[in-house]
Amino acid sequence: MAARPHRSLMIRLLLLTVGWLSVGLGVLGIFLPVLPTTPFLLLAAACFMRSSQRFYLWLTHHRHLGPWIRDYLNGQGIPRRAKAYAIGLMWLSILLSAYLVPVPWVRVLLLISASLVSLYILRLPTLPR
Incomplete structure (x- = not known):
């Protein structure tokens, strides 16, 4: 899927903030058993898709985090x-x-x-x- 940044700068900044918070929570979820990883990474990907193509590509092609997102986005499942x-x-x-x-x-x-x-x-x- 290609990133489609929002036209409004304020919306993009809000989406970037939520995206990075979600990445942080997703990474914490790898180590903390009570915090789920996948939903936060999917939320981050959705936020980055609408705010920054650079960060969206970084996340979806990340060596460790990317496969979790790509499998879901490609319809292969979880x-x-x-x-x-x-x-x-x-x-x-x-x-x-x-x-x-x-x-x-x-x-x-x-x-x-x-x-x-x-x-x-x-x-x-x-x-x-």
Whole structure:
């Protein structure tokens, strides 16, 4: 996919900021078990695609980070282990949040959103070994 920078300088700067924060969180997620890596890297790629072709190409062609993004963008999918990890950690954090939040409608909203995200992740193609 080719980068298509936004026309507004302010929007590009905002997207660059969010992109770099996402790269930082994605890299931290490699080392911290409670922080997912792939969603942050995908968010960074999306932000860079709309703000800077240079950074988008850097990220998608990065030796270590690039394959995670390219496999998803090319429609090849994500590894089975990454799916299980993402769904497991998401449900752990959602259930903990639902337990800690005493508002019933917020609990329902958390469970519905976790269910929908789980369905989305499960429907993504699984990368062959």
